[in-house]
Amino acid sequence: MTTYADIFSKKERVEDMEIYAGSEAVNEQLARYGVKFGIYKNNEFKEQLFPFDMIPRIIDKDEFTYLEKGLKQRVVALNCFINDIYGDKHIVRDGIIPEEFIYAGSGYLPQCDGIKPPKGIYAHIAGIDLVQAKDGDWYVLEDNLRIPSGASYPMIARMISRRSSPDLFTGKHVEDNRNYAAMLRRTMDHVNVGGHTVILTPGRYNAAYFEHSYLAEKTGAHLASGHELIVENDHLYFIDYSGRKERVGAVYRRISDEYLDPMTFRKDSVIGIPHIFDIYKKGNVALINAPGNGVADDKGIYYFVPKMVKYYLNEEPILNNAPTYLPYYEEDMKYVLENFDKLVLKDVAEAGGYGVVFGSKMSSEEKVNFKEMLKSEPRRFIAQEVIDFLDIDIMEKCELLPRKADLRAFVLMGDEPMVWKSGLTRFSRNPDSFIVNSSQGGGFKDTWVLSQ
Amino acid sequence: MKKLQFGYHMKLTFSDYVKNHRFSLKCVPHDNDLQKIENMSVEVYPDNVTSEDEDSYGNITLFGYTNELHNSFGFDVNGIAVTGREEYEKADELHKIGIFKYQTPKTKPGLRTLEYYQKLDLKRFDSALDKASAIMEGLSNSFQYVQGVTNMSTTSEEALTGGSGVCQDYAHIMLSLCRMEGIPCRYVAGMMMGEGLSHAWVEIWNDRKWLGFDPTNYKLVGDEYIKISNGRDSEDCLVNQGIFTGNVTQIQDINVVVEEVVDEGIVGIN
Numbered sequence: 207m208t209t210y211a212d213i214f215s216k217k218e219r220v221e222d223m224e225i226y227a228g229s230e231a232v233n234e235q236l237a238r239y240g241v242k243f244g245i246y247k248n249n250e251f252k253e254q255l256f257p258f259d260m261i262p263r264i265i266d267k268d269e270f271t272y273l274e275k276g277l278k279q280r281v282v283a284l285n286c287f288i289n290d291i292y293g294d295k296h297i298v299r300d301g302i303i304p305e306e307f308i309y310a311g312s313g314y315l316p317q318c319d320g321i322k323p324p325k326g327i328y329a330h331i332a333g334i335d336l337v338q339a340k341d342g343d344w345y346v347l348e349d350n351l352r353i354p355s356g357a358s359y360p361m362i363a364r365m366i367s368r369r370s371s372p373d374l375f376t377g378k379h380v381e382d383n384r385n386y387a388a389m390l391r392r393t394m395d396h397v398n399v400g401g402h403t404v405i406l407t408p409g410r411y412n413a414a415y416f417e418h419s420y421l422a423e424k425t426g427a428h429l430a431s432g433h434e435l436i437v438e439n440d441h442l443y444f445i446d447y448s449g450r451k452e453r454v455g456a457v458y459r460r461i462s463d464e465y466l467d468p469m470t471f472r473k474d475s476v477i478g479i480p481h482i483f484d485i486y487k488k489g490n491v492a493l494i495n496a497p498g499n500g501v502a503d504d505k506g507i508y509y510f511v512p513k514m515v516k517y518y519l520n521e522e523p524i525l526n527n528a529p530t531y532l533p534y535y536e537e538d539m540k541y542v543l544e545n546f547d548k549l550v551l552k553d554v555a556e557a558g559g560y561g562v563v564f565g566s567k568m569s570s571e572e573k574v575n576f577k578e579m580l581k582s583e584p585r586r587f588i589a590q591e592v593i594d595f596l597d598i599d600i601m602e603k604c605e606l607l608p609r610k611a612d613l614r615a616f617v618l619m620g621d622e623p624m625v626w627k628s629g630l631t632r633f634s635r636n637p638d639s640f641i642v643n644s645s646q647g648g649g650f651k652d653t654w655v656l657s658q
Numbered sequence: 659m660k661k662l663q664f665g666y667h668m669k670l671t672f673s674d675y676v677k678n679h680r681f682s683l684k685c686v687p688h689d690n691d692l693q694k695i696e697n698m699s700v701e702v703y704p705d706n707v708t709s710e711d712e713d714s715y716g717n718i719t720l721f722g723y724t725n726e727l728h729n730s731f732g733f734d735v736n737g738i739a740v741t742g743r744e745e746y747e748k749a750d751e752l753h754k755i756g757i758f759k760y761q762t763p764k765t766k767p768g769l770r771t772l773e774y775y776q777k778l779d780l781k782r783f784d785s786a787l788d789k790a791s792a793i794m795e796g797l798s799n800s801f802q803y804v805q806g807v808t809n810m811s812t813t814s815e816e817a818l819t820g821g822s823g824v825c826q827d828y829a830h831i832m833l834s835l836c837r838m839e840g841i842p843c844r845y846v847a848g849m850m851m852g853e854g855l856s857h858a859w860v861e862i863w864n865d866r867k868w869l870g871f872d873p874t875n876y877k878l879v880g881d882e883y884i885k886i887s888n889g890r891d892s893e894d895c896l897v898n899q900g901i902f903t904g905n906v907t908q909i910q911d912i913n914v915v916v917e918e919v920v921d922e923g924i925v926g927i928n
Contacts, residue, residue, distance in 0.1 A: 298753040305756040316757050316890065319714035438723075440709050469682045470900055480680040480901060484711050484721055606768065 208264045208431065208656065209599075227369040229260035235366045238368050241359065244413045251411050255280065257649035258363050259600045260371075263611065263631040270655045272334070273344060276524030277615055278623040281332045284349060284502050285619060286329035291501055292318050299354045303510050303536070304516050306585065312555065313500030313507070317470055321487055321498070324397040328496040331393065332617040333357075333630075335530075344529040345593055346484060347612065349508060351499040353460055354628040357386050358417040360652050362426070364628070367652065380657040383628030386616070386644050387424035391490035393620040394427065394456050397492040401455030402434060402444055403427040407475045408461045418460050427458065427505060437481040442491045456492040457482075463497045503553040506532070515626075529591040533584040542589045543577060549589040550578070558608045564592065600633055600649070613653060629653040659742040660881040661919040664849055665720025666856070668702045668898060669911045674727035676904030677727050681756050683720040684713075684887045685735055687848070691744040693884060698737030704728045715844075715894060717887035731900075741769065741812050746867040755863060758842040758889065764891040765834040768815035774800075786841045786864045790871055793835045797828060798876035810892070825858040826892050828873040833891065844888045846870065846894035851882040851916045856897065861888065884916060 233255070242253040265273070290297055291308060298305050308314050333354025335347045364383050368375060394403050405427045407418040422429035428444060435454065436443050443451035459466060465475040467483040486493050501507065509530050512523040531538035531549070542549060546565040553561030568576060580587055597608030611633035616626040631651040683702070687695050700720070702708050708722035711812065724731070759854065767775065778796050783789045800890055802822035810826075814834040817827035829845055836843040842863035850857040850872075859872040859879055870879025887895040898910075 295754050298756065299751070305753060306760075309756040310760050314757070316894075319757075321714075349771055469680065469899060473899070473901075481682075481721055481723075484682075484709070484719070487711060 208266050209520040212264075228367070229258065230365050230368045230376065232260060232363065233258050235370065236363065239362060241362055242415055244411060244415065245331060245432075256359060257635070258368065259633065259649055259651045260357075260374075261599055261601055261606075262652045262654040263598055263613065264654045264656065267656045267658060270323055272524070273615065274625040274627075276344075277334055277625050279519065279521060279524050280334065280346065280349070281329060281617040281619060282623055283515045283518050284332065284351060284511065285327060285329050286358065287324075287514045288351075288496075288499060288502050289326060290518070292321055292328075292498060295516060297399065297514070300517075302513055303507070307504075307506050307510070307534075308501060310585065311501070311504050311506060313502070313504045315498040315500070317483070318496075318498030321496075322489075323486075323496040324492040326491065327397060327619050329499050329502070330397065330494045330496075330619050333614045334617060334618075336525075336613045336615060337593055337611075338613075340594045340596050342596070344525065346511070346525050347528055348505070349503050349511065350614075351503040352462065352497060353495065354614070354616070355414040355417050355460075355628065356614050356632075357390075358420040359650050360628050360630050361386050362420060363650070363652050376563075378654070379657045381657045382614075383653075385450070385627065386626050387421065388619050389620070389626060390421065390458075391427075392427045393624075394425070394458055394492075396496060396620045397494065398456035399490060399492055401442075401491075403456045403458070404430045404444055404454050406430055406432065406435065406457050406459040406461060406479075408432075408465070411454050412460070414460065418601070421458075432477045432479050435479050435482070438486055440485050440488060440490055442479070442482060442485060442593070444652040450587060456493060456494060458494040458532035463500065466493075466497060487531045499609045505552050505586065506534075509588060528593055533580055533587055533589065538589075539580075539584060542580070546577070548592060550592050551580075551587050551589050553587060555586070598631070598633060598651070600635075607637070609637065610639065611651070627655040659740065660885060661921070662739045662741055662851065662882075662916050663919050664735075664737060664739055664884055665913075666735040666849060666886075667732070667911075667913045669730060669785060670898070671909045671911070672729045672731075672904065672906040673756070673908070674904060675727040675729050676902040677725060678904055679724045679728070679731065679900060679902035680740075681722060681724075681731070681898065681900035682896075683708075683733060683898055684717050684847070684895055685733055686718040686720065686794075687737075687884050687886045688718050688740060690885065691747045691768045694740040694743060696738045696740065698735065700733065700735050704731065705843045713894075715887070715889045717889070717895070733898075735873075739884045741884060742770045743767060746869050747861070749863050749866045749868045751866065752842065754864070755842055757833075758844050758863065759833065759837060759840060761837050762891045762893070763813070765814045765830050765837060767834050767838055770819045771815050771831070771834055774818060775835055778835065780835075780839050786836075786839075786862055787869070788837055789841060790832075790836060790843075790860075790862045790869075793832055794849060794871050794873045794876060797831060797873045798928075801828060801831065801873075803874060825874040829858045829860050832873045833869065836860070836862055844868070845891045845895060846879075846885055846888045847892070847897065848883055848885040848887075849914050849916050850875075850884075851918065853913070853915045855912055856886075856914050858892065858895075859883070 244253045329351040333350035405422045444454050444455040464472045466478045468475045469480050469649045470483040515523040533539040549565045551563050598611040599606045600609050614630040618624045632648045632654045705724045708720045713719050713720045780789045806823035807825040814830035816824040844861050846859050861868040861870050889895045
């Protein structure tokens with residue numbers, strides 16, 4: 207395991223001051239570039255800076271090779287699963303996954319049943335959240351297959367860091383991560399059915415608007431909102447500034463399934479494109495990611511991902527899940543009730559760090575109530591062992607402080623599966639918190655993958 | 659087996675002109691095990707610009723747009739249906755149609771449904787068929803057919819609480835009760851012999867068959883019925899769905915005519 211201390215010389219570490227100063231400079235630049243994310247609180251839209259910490263997370267070459275293999279395997283299996291669920295449903299027939307985990311959840315969209323998306327890819331861009339335990343083992347915490355965001359932050363942070371502190375990189379053998387845009391373009395071009403490539407944004411009041419515009423700029427795709435796109439004669443067109451219509455062959459849509467098309471999904475959506483879903487079904491446009499992926503990134507389905515790897519690929523899963531229990535199964539319920547205090551409980555319907563509670567942090571009354579809820583709605587929760595995270599140092603006022611951190615790895619399914627040799631490392635700024643989500647006030651780091 | 663001549667006419671009249679109108683229509687019956695459709699004509703106005711597609715439930719969807727100003731919109735579908743070709747539609751295996759076992763926002767039971775369900779005491783019966791028959795019988799005794807007391811967005815719980823409604827409500831309540839009992843079932847929109855509005859009923863899954871129950875008329879579905887679409891509830895079978903630009907009120911007129919065609923016998927040559 208390579209750490210910050212190994213890779214930076216003693217002299218550099220003595221000069222932590224400089225790194226700190228570098229951090230400040232990069233954060234200033236990030237603010238100037240508008241690297242922000244928006245949140246809605248009490249019905250008000252606020253933009254927040256995403257605090258950047260200059261000390262990178264460092265991943266050894268061998269370690270990353272292992273992660274890369276495991277991530278590819280996992281995302282390939284997840285794609286097989288989504289194809290199967292909207293197709294023949296063999297995994298349900300064969301009893302690997304109980305039917306209610308598919309049909310009773312909100313992730314399965316019956317409107318997608320029977321659809322074969324271009325090139326058979328449902329999850330083109332996957333954001334897999336991992337954590338490393340103190341013993342060095344990696345665990346997958348979540349598979350994000352709808353519209354995972356975050357790649358733009360390490361992209362631009364690397365670019366600015368290289369500019370503001372070029373010495374930092376000298377002789378460090380770090381894989382260049384500025385190829386994300388090229389990988390994304392390759393992924394989009396692979397499924398494009400003929401025409402322009404567009405990144406569809408809900409607009410500047412979306413939490414990830416910076417990312418939408420940055421990825422459009424870097425990939426050379428058009429950044430468009432719903433009213434600039436129109437379905438006519440079974441095809442999708444982009445209306446340019448002069449009113450001319452140009453055919454669109456691929457849409458990297460950064461709006462969620464339910465708002466995508468008011469004729470098929472939520473009727474009150476004003477940011478979607480009427481009839482885009484109908485022509486997608488006909489194979490006349492590629493949607494990236496495909497609608498319906500929510501069926502595979504449900505926290506309840508997460509439990510079954512290692513089983514999918516065996517079922518579809520006939521391989522042993524390379525990456526482990528965090529030890530997880532499904533109270534749906536009697537045996538697991540018993541374990542959860544008996545070991546309540548050492549477990550973390552997660553509501554399968556929630557995301558973004560919400561609906562996560564630690565057994566040990568509840569009052570005895572809360573515990574009684576929670577256990578009752580668990581018994582009446584066993585399918586609603588999963589329970590996990592609390593992983594003893596490996597802390598990563600962050601720099602705060604010239605002081606190195608250990609903090610919890612995770613890693614969002616990006617896996618792209620183009621003509622072949624690709625793993626970006628970097629990733630978004632998010633950390634909790636609160637020393638007592640395990641929750642690293644940016645919406646909960648966390649910061650981020652660059653992720654260095656060593657090339658030798 | 660019957661030969662039914664049908665006409666399905668829908669007209670929306672707007673109080674003022676609208677434009678940029680986009681629509682999706684599920685108003686066209688198609689061939690299945692039960693029925694064969696012949697000599698069909700479909701007209702959508704003011705512009706007959708439509709694409710055709712099949713949704714994930716196998717329903718024919720016509721979709722298109724009218725960009726120009728217009729103050730009415732509608733369709734006329736005419737044709738002949740040969741019905742009663744089989745007694746039931748063949749169904750997929752259970753694991754493929756599992757979605758029909760679960761409640762939707764339209765059929766989700768509340769306190770009233772729960773109370774009603776307990777009174778029905780369906781555990782008396784073993785087969786899905788007997789349970790469905792008991793539900794249908796119960797509804798015919800306790801629910802009144804009254805127009806105008808419910809609307810498109812009424813849920814099964816609301817309708818049952820009110821105690822009266824139309825065919826859509828009968829169907830939703832029956833779906834809700836069947837699903838509480840774990841019986842996969844689906845909503846069906848279609849036409850029935852006679853003149854008036856379109857109709858709705860229920861199909862339950864039993865032993866790889868879809869069996870039709872018409873709780874509104876307390877009868878099993880036979881050859882007087884023409885099926886148009888099916889889904890989890892009425893939302894999947896909306897005959898007309900649209901968005902347009904304009905600040906208007908609208909009136910919808912629906913007229914359905916279904917009559918039996920009696921083949922004239924060969925004129926004697928005595």
